[in-house]
Amino acid sequence: MVSVTDKHEKRMTYLCIIEVQLCCVSLFEHLEPHELHSCIFVNRQWCKISITILWRSPFYECNLLRNKWRSLNLLARTCLLCLDDNKRELLTNESIPLPSISSGQQPIFDYPSLFRVINIEIICTMSDAWVISNKGKCITSEYCKKVLRKTLIEHLLERAEMIHFINLDEFNIKPIINKNALNLRRLKKIRFSSPTTDRKNSSIDNISTFSENVSIFSTLTNNLLHIIVENHKQHGSFIEYESDTKALAELVRNQGSLKCLEISGYYMNISSIFESLKGKTTTLTKLSLNRVDLNFISQNAINSWISCVNLKSIEIQNCKIVEEIYFNSGQQIFPNLKKLVFVNHVAKFPINFIIQIIKSTNKNLEYIKFELDHLTSVNQLSLINTVIHHCPNLLHLNVDELLNSQLIQILDSCRKLRELKFDTSNEFDNNTFIEFAKHIPQTLKYLYINVDYYPFPDTFRMFINNLNDVNLKVLHISNGEEELGNECREILEKHGIISSRIHSYQPFL
Structure with a gap:
């Protein structure tokens, strides 16, 4: 008979093992x-x-290896060894060579069940790598590729018990999906990408339209946290765009806890997508728009957008807009916003829209990145002045054009800065560089300057003497041509400052 003491000891031993x-x-x-x-x-x-x-994301690791093709071939071999008997028989009947299984050499783990990331494009490439490496054993290689792609996609989608992210990428092969599969209902992140070219005459079987793929997952899951959509169509018809937009709006509307939405490449009216955000007022924390046409956006769509009061990150890159979008003046629309990225390399953009966003953040912005190719000097001045007066809590600032006077004002007003990156075409000389050091806040750790100027060693010494207890870790100066001289490097290193680029403090990335 087992005593109470023995039971207690066994239980404690078991708990210790679990803890370890x-x-x-x-x-x-x-x-x-x-x-x-x-x-x-x-x-x-x-x-x-x-x-x-x-094995959560072996595709990613294969992409990092030097011999990517050989790595994918080995990955295909492992996945094929884990196939069930029915799928092995199917491939054998199609004259697709399979790796031989010697006695005692069965895979120790069911590797496909460990996958959390399914990348459709790399599965196709992996299948191609296997067929090409066994070309002499395949009767018709193109047909074998199609069959193997379909079989492996189906198998991995079935076996991945804890699937987290599906990347459908440009191949857009319509997966064979079991709509009752519990693992797909637990999906948290998905990326859709339309093909860059017309694939009507493609040799790939089972091609689905972009909207079909979106609709499949719209009915399949309502627990997505992150949706990424990249539209590469250059000359799509109005009907195609409308169908794609409606499908995406329905997908967004069906997700109960959506946190991140990234949209790229939409040059048609996307008001319906924005209107579908109406039910995401408390969940959505990140919105990224890249190459999106905002000219046709409706007022209802704007109201749905600004109702997302918990947004912490907004990224607007190379978007089209002619007329200003106005919010209610004085309203703190995005009181929790921490990160703002505004990149404009394509055309003029009404800057008051961005200024409104900055003013609506209740001075909570911590990360700002601006790339402003097409701004007039007046608009650039207005935007930087808004930052100076409304962003006292900034930690990271990256601006491609700053006047010397603006630089000093930013340093004096943003006293919590940890990282500063800026370009300037202004006359930046030794006196400016030395004066600049007097205004650097004590919190600054990383400083990157892109300027047509290199300070002399004596200037470096004076710069460091003027830092006023600033614990600077990195000072990188680049003029696109020359490298920093050895004597200047030695001066910096003597004070514990690195002169080359390193991975710096970048929150929210």
Whole structure:
């Protein structure tokens, strides 16, 4: 008979083992792939944890390797070894060569079940790599590629128990999806991408239109947190655009907890997409618009957008708009906004729209990036002055054009800055550089300057003497041609300052 003490000891031992495993998982999450690979050979427990993490997104790791084609071929081999008997028989009947399984060499793990990321494009490339490497054994390679793509997509979608992200990319092959599959209902992130060319005459079977793919997932899941849409169509018809827009609006409307929405390449009316945000007033935290035409946006769409009061990040890049979009004056529309990116390389953009956003943030902005090719000097002045007066809590500022006077004003008003990147075509001389140091806030760690000027060593010494207890970590000066001289580098290194670019403090990225 087992005593109460023995039961207690066994329970405590079991809890300790679980605790150790949880600690290992937490630690291993932060290791690089090559470090995890070493952990595989330590013991059985470490092996299981490492394999589970490594196989969440093996496609990504293959892309990073030098011999990508060979890596994808090996990945295809492993996936084929994990096929069930029915799929193996199907491929055999289609004369597609399969890796031989020797006795005792069955895969230790069911690797497809560990996938959390499914990348349709790379599955197709992986299938092609296998067929090409076995070209002599395939009767018709193009047909074999089609069959193998379809089989592997179907198998991985079925077996991936904890699937998190599906990347449909440009191939847009209509997957064979079981609409009752529980794993797909747990999907959190998806990326749709329309083809760059007309694929009507493509050799790929089962091509679905962009709207068909979107509609499939619109009925399949309502738990998406992140939707990415990239439209590469250059000459789509109005009907195609309208169909795509309606499908996307329905997908957005059906998601109960959507947090991030990224839209790229829409040059038709997308009001219906914005109007579908009406029910996302408290959940949506990031909105990214790239190459989107805002000229036809309706007032109802604008009202739905500005009702998303929990937005923390807005990115507007190379979008079209002729007339100003106005919000209610004085209203704090985006009181929780932390990050604003505004990039404009294509055409004139009404700057008051961006100024309204900045003023509506209740001075909470912490990250700003501006690239302003087409702004007039008056508009540039208005925008920078708005930053000076309404962004005292900035941590990161990246601006492609600053006047010397504006630079000093920004440093004096934004006393929490940790990173500053700026370009200037102004006359930037030794005196300006030395004076600049007197205004740098103590919080600044990373300073990147792109300017047609290099300070002399004596100027560097005076700059450092004027820093006033600033604990600067990186000072990178670039004029696009010369490198910083050795003597200047030594002066910086003597004070613990790095002179080359490094990964810096970038919140929200």
